[in-house]
Amino acid sequence: MTYQSFHQKYRPQTFAELVGQNAIAQILTHAIEQSRIAPAYLFCGSRGTGKTSSARILAKSLNCLQADRPTPNPCGVCEACQAISQGNALDVIEIDAASNTGVENVRNLIERAQFAPVQLRMKIFVLDEAHMLSTSATSALLKTLEEPPEQVVFILATTEPHNLLPTIVSRCQRYDFRRIKLEPMVKHLATIANQEQLTIDDSALNLISRLSQGGLRDAETLLEQLSLFGSTITTEQIWESVGAVPDEHLVDWAESLLLPQVSSTETLLVQMQQLFQQGQEPIAIVQGLLRLLKDLQIAQTLPHSPKLSSVMPEIWQRLTNMNSINCIRLAEVRSQLRQAEFQLCQTSQPTLFLECLILDLIAIPALGAPAQINHSLLDLTTTWQQTLNQLSVNHRPIFRQAQLVQCSSKGATIRFRAASFLNLATNYQSEIEQALSQVLAYHVPVQLCT
Incomplete structure (x- = not known):
């Protein structure tokens, strides 16, 4: 047949x-x-x-x-x-x-x-x-x-x-x-695995279902592909088959980037080299990190809502246990990764680009505690984006290398990633001050720093 x-x-x-x-x-x-x-x-x-x-x-x-x-x-x-x-x-x-x-x-x-x-x-x-x-x-x-x-x-x-x-x-x-929900998809895959005499645990079935993003045919095709490994299917085989970075590695990276007191720079660089040696694509690493940082912010703000995330229960537990996360630094790292996702598709040396990006992220000093910020993170991010839109097209690239870290009626602080960008920006301080005041509808003095 x-x-x-x-x-x-x-x-x-x-x-x-x-x-x-x-x-x-x-x-x-x-x-x-x-x-x-x-x-x-x-x-x-x-x-x-x-x-x-x-x-x-x-x-x-x-x-x-x-x-x-x-x-x-x-x-x-x-x-x-x-x-x-x-x-x-x-x-x-x-x-x-x-x-x-x-x-x-x-x-x-x-x-x-x-x-x-x-x-x-x-x-x-x-x-x-x-x-x-x-x-x-x-x-x-x-x-x-x-x-x-x-x-x-x-x-x-x-x-x-x-x-x-x-x-x-x-x-x-x-x-x-509609896209197929997780529970009926897992149940359907379990039925297929039973019919095909495959040994696969619930965590692996959940992972296949999450990776398929609601597409039942994608999930069935992935399960069929994994069945060629043998009658026993593990989560390690799933990650290897789809070419994505395991969430365990992504959590290690997140800890190194956001909690420098937990992991050293050397640890992060070693982890990065190991992923490259395993053949991981830089774009897959960046996309995986972006997804995990999104789940991390959900875990920090809504620790009792794991269904809002796309990670397994054991990874969710690690994310909720990552205390002392600086929300402003988290937003900065995520912003840089979003920009890098587009730039990686344009460069001829994506591995080198990602290595430089990670080193730049490590070099970013920890920003002030959230309690020192007058506006919420969402307000600051939105205000800064609106301010950038007010600038001339020629000056926007300079100020895109900065972040609005504090804003009140008494003044605003704009922090740059590097001193070289700060030196360029000082020539246009009056323009950024005028743009920010226009967004806020009242005059506010601006301080530029690194």
């Missing part, structure tokens, strides 16, 4: 088997039971959330030969159900709109829709990636969508509904497929 990938082998065959889309399954089930079948449907949502699977289930429900009318529970064994599942039913036409974008392709489709079904009860047209149709092709489809021939149903599937013409959307019943 031909090998089937996991996402094909375990594709849902009925609405009851559809993972994580209970509302959509319930609505379509009731529509079939009440014989209220729309002439056109629009299934939209991110990849791997069940759009094409739902289209096939709907096609089987409308054409199952075991019932004398449409049924929400197709048998899956009759000739019609088998043909639809295998993709060779004459009256269920799946079209990849990305490769059939022209108006001539749509005219051929409309012409085929005029003929009665050859084999089944109803003729179903499934247009995948419908947003890829050209404007002229979409316009040609409008009338047919509004008043299709009897016994014809159109199902449009897309990941980008905002790129469809409003006139198309208004002619369809729209169903938005």
Whole structure:
């Protein structure tokens, strides 16, 4: 028998088997039971959330030969159900709109829709990636969508509904497929692992589910890939397979950057070299750090809300235990990493760039305690961004190397990363003072420092 990938082998065959889309399954089930079948449907949502699977289930429900009318529970064994599942039913036409974008392709489709079904009860047209149709092709489809021939149903599937013409959307019943939640995805993966006789613990299943970011097909594909390691799957194999930096290493980095009294500079540099020697991409390191620093701030402000984060319970515990974190320094480090993410894509030496960035971050002196700040961190960050927007385009790059660390009616303090930027900025102190005063709506003296 031909090998089937996991996402094909375990594709849902009925609405009851559809993972994580209970509302959509319930609505379509009731529509079939009440014989209220729309002439056109629009299934939209991110990849791997069940759009094409739902289209096939709907096609089987409308054409199952075991019932004398449409049924929400197709048998899956009759000739019609088998043909639809295998993709060779004459009256269920799946079209990849990305490769059939022209108006001539749509005219051929409309012409085929005029003929009665050859084999089944109803003729179903499934247009995948419908947003890829050209404007002229979409316009040609409008009338047919509004008043299709009897016994014809159109199902449009897309990941980008905002790129469809409003006139198309208004002619369809729209169903938005949400990203799959963590719990049903873990349960589904556990079922597959049991069927495939794989040994995998809950932490590894949770990690696969989190890495897939709500895409069930991505999770199934990753699990299939990991099964090639052997019958036992570990979290270490998962991190190695996806090429991401393990959260344990990222927490070590965060401690070194934010709590210098805990880890030395030498420790951080050794950790960085180890990751490079393991083949980790600099952009993956920066993106991982940004994600972890976001989770760190959540852990510091909402320690009893681990579900708001994207980390495992043991990592969450480490984040909540990182006391004495300076929120201003955390914001500074995160800001520099956000800028570096874009710059890494432009440089020809990303490893060297990241090494220099980390050394610069280590060299940034610890800022004052939060209690000394008159505004909240959010206010300072927002105020500073608005101030930068008031500056001339030529002077903004200089002041982007600084941070507004204190602001009150008595004065404001702007701290630069290095003395070289401070020397340049002193020539434009009056301009930054005027820009900040304009944002605050009152005059405030400005002090520049490093």
